[in-house]
Amino acid sequence: MFAKIPFLIPLLFPKQLWAVANTDKKIYLSFDDGPIPEITEWVLDLLDFYQIKATFFCIGDNIEKHPEIFRKIIAAQHQIGNHTQHHINGWKTETSKYIEEVLLCTKKIEKHTKASQHLFRPPYGKIKTSQAKVLLKKNYKIVMWTVLSKDYDAKTSPEQCLQNVVKHTRSGSIILFHDSWKASQNLKHALPKAIEYLLKEGYQFELL
Numbered sequence: 001m002f003a004k005i006p007f008l009i010p011l012l013f014p015k016q017l018w019a020v021a022n023t024d025k026k027i028y029l030s031f032d033d034g035p036i037p038e039i040t041e042w043v044l045d046l047l048d049f050y051q052i053k054a055t056f057f058c059i060g061d062n063i064e065k066h067p068e069i070f071r072k073i074i075a076a077q078h079q080i081g082n083h084t085q086h087h088i089n090g091w092k093t094e095t096s097k098y099i100e101e102v103l104l105c106t107k108k109i110e111k112h113t114k115a116s117q118h119l120f121r122p123p124y125g126k127i128k129t130s131q132a133k134v135l136l137k138k139n140y141k142i143v144m145w146t147v148l149s150k151d152y153d154a155k156t157s158p159e160q161c162l163q164n165v166v167k168h169t170r171s172g173s174i175i176l177f178h179d180s181w182k183a184s185q186n187l188k189h190a191l192p193k194a195i196e197y198l199l200k201e202g203y204q205f206e207l208l
């Protein structure tokens with residue numbers, strides 16, 4: 001997977017959101033795979049310190065296991081997105097089953113909050129055209145990313161993870177980190193430094 005999405009991919013999948021067109025230094029921070037204890041809370045504390053809002057694409061199963069942490073994300077007025085009930089791979093899943101997984105996750109989300117818009121990010125970025133079609137019809141907004149920190153990747157060093165973000169972020173970029181144990185070492189190094197750098201460069205963190 002590329003740290004920066006090659007320009008051709010958004011042209012191939014124009015109905016999915018790869019960046020938000022603007023030239024005035026607005027950027028969009030997003031976190032996938034939570035909510036979980038400690039790591040999600042660490043992210044929330046950091047965002048609170050810098051007074052930054054972000055979008056959390058949550059796994060339904062994790063919302064069920066850690067409702068109190070999910071409520072902390074909502075209480076801090078961050079944005080919530082859907083990341084399926086069990087983090088499934090769209091390419092390996094029948095369309096009807098995939099839609100069921102998304103709807104189930106929406107149910108878990110709506111137990112705690114009324115989502116103003118149905119943001120959805122496919123796990124692994126893998127979604128079939130047939131699945132995307134159904135979700136778009138149901139008014140889901142499919143959100144991909146522009147800049148991948150690769151925080152989850154064991155072969156990516158903490159410093160490389162930081163560089164992935166610092167080097168590739170531009171106005172309109174959607175930046176992807178993970179509030180997961182797997183990503184935590186890279187995340188804890190890269191996220192505070194990336195935020196410091198981007199603020200100094202004049203970027204503003206916005207919600208999708």
Ligand SMILES: [Zn+2]
Nearest residue numbers: 032033123124
């Ligand atoms: Zn994920």
